[in-house]
Amino acid sequence: MRLAVFGATGPTGVEVVQQALAQGHDVTALVRDPDKMVGLVPNKELKIEKINFSSADTVEPHLQDKDVVLSCLGSKTWPWSVTLYTDSMEVIVTAMRKNNVKRLVCVTSWFTEDDPSNPPSFMMRWIVKPLFLGRIMYNMAQMEQYLQGCEDINFTAVRPPGLRMGPVTDMEFRTEEGPQVCDRDDVRGMCRADVARFMLSTMTSEDWVRKCVAVIAVPKK
Template sequence: MKLAVFGASGSTGVELVKQALAQGHDVTALVRDPDKMAGLVPNKDLKIEKIDLSSADTVEPHLQEKDAVISCLGSYALFGSVTLYTDSMEVIVTAMRKNNVKRLVCITSWYTTDTPLDPAPFLIRWVINPLFLGRVLTNMAQMEEFLQGCEDIDFTVVRPPMLTTGSVTDMEFNTEEGQQVHDRGGMRGMRHADVARFMLSILSSEEWMRKCVAVIAVPRK
């Protein structure tokens, strides 16, 4: 597949680009700093293009003849407003429409929405989210809501738990359509590399089309 990857120089994005190239995909990394990206993934088959997310007109040329778009864009701002997720996705979707690109896979997180029927653990709900991640999660939820209204976009929003470092594993994926995965196999977090592996694994699948899927990698039984 011909893939356009936003946020390719981030921790998940780098892993996704490496794995996508290894799988034989035609990958274009869309980044603000091409030199940085070239250092992170020194692969002659990788196409690297400098991107300006200020408007759809600047993004549209980069999505020509692409089969799918993957967004690993993320923000970890602790202070001030967070609008990266909605701002970037509105631009990306508009550019996709101009190129008739339908398939989109992007990343948010567990617990983007406080659901009383399926609440987050006490520490996350009453300490971590209000003090540290609330603004980020709110904007993630706003992006998810925006995509739900895009009837012409075949999106999948991937919701992982806390992200950790480490090389890719062969652990199996437990998934749920919701804010979290209850069968966690003793795991609390998920490696960036395994999130990337899952995102690539669902590209051609209709199982999670137009859905938000919570995922975690667990040891095989």
């Protein structure tokens, strides 16, 4: 498949690019700094294109003839409001429409929505979200809501828990259409390599089309 990857120089994006290449996909990394991408993934099969994110018109040429768009764009924690997720997704979706590209896979997070029947932990509700990640998660939620209103885009928003570095594993995925996965055997985080593995697995699956899916990787029993 012909893939376009946004956020390819980030830690999750690098994993997506490397695993997609290993699976034999035709991968184009759309980045602001091509030299950085070359240093992260020195693979001659990887196509690297410098992108100007100022408008859909500047992004549109990079999505020609693509089958799937993957977004691993992420924001740092800021003391002011975050709009990266919605701003970038509006540009991406508009460019996809101009090229008649329908399939999109992106990353958000656990707990972007509130569900009284499936609440977050005390730590997440009263410390992590208010003090550290609240603005980011709020904008992620806005992006998910925007995608849910895009009836012509077959999106999957992948919601992992706290992310860590580490090699890809063969652990099994547990999923839930909701803010978190309750059945997780006390596993609390997920390595970015397994997030990438799950993202790529959704590209040809009908299970999570036009849905937000919480996921975690747990040891096989």
